[in-house]
Amino acid sequence: MKNKNNRREFIKKSALATAGISSLGALGFSAKSYANIIGANERLNIAVCGLGRRLGAYYDPIKLPQSNVNLVYLCDVMKSQREKAGKKFTDLLGYSPKLENSIFKVIEDSEVDAIINATPDHWHAPGTWMAVEAGKHVYVEKPCSHNPREGELLVEYQKKYNKVIQMGNQQRSSLPSNEIIKAIHEGALGKVFKATAFYSNSRGRVPNPSKAAVPEGLDWDLFQGPSPRKEYMHDTWDYNWHWYGWDFGTAETGNNATHELDIARWALGVDFPNRVMVDSGKYHWEDDGWTMYDTMDAVFKFEDNKTIQWDGKSRNGMQTYGGGRGTIIYGTEGSAFIDRSGYKQYDRGGKLVRENYGKGSESATALGGGGDVSTTHVYNFFEAIRGKEKQNSPIDEGAKSTLLCHLANIASRTGEVLECDPKNGHITNSKEAKKLWSREYEKGYEPTI
Numbered sequence: 377m378k379n380k381n382n383r384r385e386f387i388k389k390s391a392l393a394t395a396g397i398s399s400l401g402a403l404g405f406s407a408k409s410y411a412n413i414i415g416a417n418e419r420l421n422i423a424v425c426g427l428g429r430r431l432g433a434y435y436d437p438i439k440l441p442q443s444n445v446n447l448v449y450l451c452d453v454m455k456s457q458r459e460k461a462g463k464k465f466t467d468l469l470g471y472s473p474k475l476e477n478s479i480f481k482v483i484e485d486s487e488v489d490a491i492i493n494a495t496p497d498h499w500h501a502p503g504t505w506m507a508v509e510a511g512k513h514v515y516v517e518k519p520c521s522h523n524p525r526e527g528e529l530l531v532e533y534q535k536k537y538n539k540v541i542q543m544g545n546q547q548r549s550s551l552p553s554n555e556i557i558k559a560i561h562e563g564a565l566g567k568v569f570k571a572t573a574f575y576s577n578s579r580g581r582v583p584n585p586s587k588a589a590v591p592e593g594l595d596w597d598l599f600q601g602p603s604p605r606k607e608y609m610h611d612t613w614d615y616n617w618h619w620y621g622w623d624f625g626t627a628e629t630g631n632n633a634t635h636e637l638d639i640a641r642w643a644l645g646v647d648f649p650n651r652v653m654v655d656s657g658k659y660h661w662e663d664d665g666w667t668m669y670d671t672m673d674a675v676f677k678f679e680d681n682k683t684i685q686w687d688g689k690s691r692n693g694m695q696t697y698g699g700g701r702g703t704i705i706y707g708t709e710g711s712a713f714i715d716r717s718g719y720k721q722y723d724r725g726g727k728l729v730r731e732n733y734g735k736g737s738e739s740a741t742a743l744g745g746g747g748d749v750s751t752t753h754v755y756n757f758f759e760a761i762r763g764k765e766k767q768n769s770p771i772d773e774g775a776k777s778t779l780l781c782h783l784a785n786i787a788s789r790t791g792e793v794l795e796c797d798p799k800n801g802h803i804t805n806s807k808e809a810k811k812l813w814s815r816e817y818e819k820g821y822e823p824t825i
Contacts, residue, residue: 418762423449423482425503426494427461429615430517430544433746434492437754439468445758448488451476454613455593477595479503483510490540490761492754493517496617497631498624501526502602502821504541505533509824515757517544518634519626519778520771522602524801525814527775527782529823534771536825540760542767543774545638546753552718552732553639560643564721565707568644572685572704573636575628578693582619584665585609600624602821619666622789627668628690629781632701638777639703639714640684647776648801649684651677652794654787660691674784679798686784716749776801786812 422445424434437443450461450473458475466472476482479499482491483506490513493503501521504514520543521527534541547553560568588610590596596608603623617624618631625631641647656669674686687696697704702715710729713720718733738747759765779801786809787794795805803809 418444420445420489420758420761421448421487422446422490422492423451423476423485423488424461424492424494425449425451425479425482426492426496426499426517427452427454427457428494430494430745431461431464433544433546433750434494434754435464435468435746436751437758438465440751440755443755443758447473448485449474449476449482451479451482453477453595453599454591478598479506483507483512486511488512490514490757494544496599496624497626498522498603499601501530502823504530505823505825508533508537508539508541511537511539513540513757513761515542515544515754516771518774519543519630519781520774521778521782522626523813523815524779524782524786526823527778529825531772531775532825540757540767541771541774542753542757542760542769543771543778544750544753545635545769545774545777546738546750547635547639547716548642548769548773549753549756550716550718550736550738550749551752552736553714555732556712556714556719556721557639557643559721560705560707560712561645564710565705565712566709566724568705568707569681570683570685570706571640571644572687572697572706573633573640574687574689574697574703575632575636575701576689576693576695577632577691577700579670579691581661581664582616582666583611584663585612585616585620600818602817604816604818616665619668621667625668626781627785627788628670628688629672629674629686629784630778633686633688633781633784634778636701636703637684637686637780638774640705641777641780642773643703643705643712643714644678644682644684646678646680646682646684648798649676649678649780649783649796650798652780652783652787652796653677654784656788669788672784672788674787676780676783684780686780716747 427450438445438447450458452458462475491507493514493516495503500516504516507514520530587607590608594613599613612620653675656672658670660670670690672688676684699715705712710723716738717736720728720733721730723729736748738749756765756768760767783794790809792806792809794803794809797804
């Protein structure tokens with residue numbers, strides 16, 4: 377009951393805090409006076425919530441002098457991860473951030489301007505909207521939501537509270553990707569009509585979950601957060617939550633397709649599909665603990681006869697398209713191969729006509745990742761808060777790309793071809809599929825907007 381009570385108290389406090397900020401600004405100043413103070417002192421007080429495998433992507437952008445941030449909190453429900461991250465950042469920064477178990481305490485602290493939300497998938501949207509309610513800006517890792525309705529809610533919260541929400545689809549901040557997308561939009565490939573997005577990895581056997589004692593130092597109740605309560609199963613907290621059912625994760629499509637589908641949608645200039653077709657299955661180690669598909673082919677059809685194909689192979693590392701992950705764009709006059717290292721543009725005959733490739737340091741399929749593009753993306757978030765840069769990934773764009781992942785998962789789970797409204801992506805033809813548009817929340821964690 378403790379965390380539920382904390383949540384109820386948090387809602388009351390954040391409502392009062394938001395009312396105060398919207399009318400008088402922080403600390404009772406007028407909005408204009410507050411803006412002047414921010415202009416005079418642009419250092420941002422930030423917190424990182426979720427200190428798992430993605431943590432390495434934040435070292436460089438936080439320590440950069442030009443980022444001008446003060447890391448106030450490192451927050452995680454596992455004590456060992458807090459301590460490990462604390463030591464690393466103390467060495468990097470020369471001062472020690474506070475170590476905190478509860479995301480509620482971090483969000484309630486009025487000194488915190490922004491949080492990086494790198495928690496598990498089921499915490500992404502709720503943690504973000506709670507922070508926005510309390511007046512924070514949020515960098516939320518992909519996927520920005522656990523289900524389609526949460527993506528819609530994030531857009532609603534952003535509009536209501538007018539805070540910067542940036543999803544961690546870091547390739548939106550890649551200079552080569554921006555260069556080739558701009559060229560595509562200007563007609564470099566003729567009329568574009570298809571994109572093939574892909575991911576190939578050689579993940580191994582996953583332990584079969586079994587009842588176990590909660591690991592020492594883990595706040596299992598807070599880990600579950602918005603998800604209805606269940607018994608702890610061996611190794612759930614440490615990445616395997618991705619594969620143990622749908623309570624916490626969004627399968628490989630939510631985990632990784634988010635990136636490449638985002639590039640595909642961006643290049644083709646499309647928003648919401650009108651049809652989604654999926655062929656998926658679990659084909660490797662059929663007796664292990666992986667409860668979802670490990671292989672998926674998905675086709676998304678859009679208006680103007682445009683198509684995005686997703687080829688996802690979690691446990692077969694064959695680089696079918698010449699790399700572990702990426703996106704191929706097809707047009708009437710040529711094609712382009714785009715990944716985190718850059719791009720290669722070809723004419724209709726297959727001749728290489730232009731490239732900007734191989735200069736980046738961003739990781740591909742390695743766990744955690746990080747690199748130059750992640751650093752640029754987080755820095756863009758900081759500068760967007762200050763009003764010095766245009767935001768590279770507004771949450772409405774991130775939510776659209778994440779929705780494609782959710783629709784593919786829903787089609788896989790129901791075994792149905794989904795018909796969708798091209799105005800908003802809503803499913804129009806299946807009662808069973810519509811039931812998966814949202815989720816059941818633990819009492820006290822429901823969205824309040």
